[in-house]
Amino acid sequence: MSLPNITLISFGFFEQDFLEQIAKAVQAEFDFTVNIREGRIELGEYYDPARRQYNGNTLISIVDSMTFPESNKILGLFNVDLFIPILTYIFGQAYLNGKSGIASIYRLSNERYGMPKDEQILLDRTKKEVIHELGHTFGLIHCDNPICVMRSSTYLEDVDQKRQNLCHNCKTKLEIIF
Numbered sequence: 001m002s003l004p005n006i007t008l009i010s011f012g013f014f015e016q017d018f019l020e021q022i023a024k025a026v027q028a029e030f031d032f033t034v035n036i037r038e039g040r041i042e043l044g045e046y047y048d049p050a051r052r053q054y055n056g057n058t059l060i061s062i063v064d065s066m067t068f069p070e071s072n073k074i075l076g077l078f079n080v081d082l083f084i085p086i087l088t089y090i091f092g093q094a095y096l097n098g099k100s101g102i103a104s105i106y107r108l109s110n111e112r113y114g115m116p117k118d119e120q121i122l123l124d125r126t127k128k129e130v131i132h133e134l135g136h137t138f139g140l141i142h143c144d145n146p147i148c149v150m151r152s153s154t155y156l157e158d159v160d161q162k163r164q165n166l167c168h169n170c171k172t173k174l175e176i177i178f
């Protein structure tokens with residue numbers, strides 16, 4: 001049995017340092033080692049011209065079809081506007097208790113909302129969304145604690161309100177899972 005491992009795959013361009021910082025935060029929260037890989041898929045195939053967004057349901061199934069023998073969980077990181085049919089947009093989604101999740105930085109940057117660019121804020125928000133989606137893959141559902149990373153976020157303000165950590169309750173559930 002190999003050590004528990006998470007693969008973080010970047011689809012699109014991300015600075016190596018940015019990815020490493022996310023990997024570090026994930027590792028700190030779940031105590032899994034994290035591998036960073038570069039994904040190569042033709043994103044155009046998942047573009048919905050009517051919505052001018054990318055289909056999150058299809059993309060997560062593509063990520064889920066990838067196998068890394070050393071890896072228990074996979075998180076695909078994107079920089080495109082993701083949607084699922086029932087929602088206007090999503091920051092990310094995951095298979096509850098499954099192998100895979102996806103997240104996008106597209107709607108996490110200040111610039112998207114007409115505010116000045118801030119790399120640190122973008123990094124913090126991305127860490128939260130990535131950890132949140134991975135939490136789902138570990139079987140965690142949404143949490144009512146307003147600062148818990150498993151709190152659902154519909155708007156950017158929700159993301160900013162929470163921390164990048166699991167609350168005590170969620171942490172305990174996670175330990176039961178392991």
Ligand SMILES: [Zn+2]
Pocket residue numbers: 132136142151152153
């Ligand atoms: Zn969620």
Ligand SMILES: [Zn+2]
Pocket residue numbers: 143144145148149150151166167168169170171
């Ligand atoms: Zn919680």
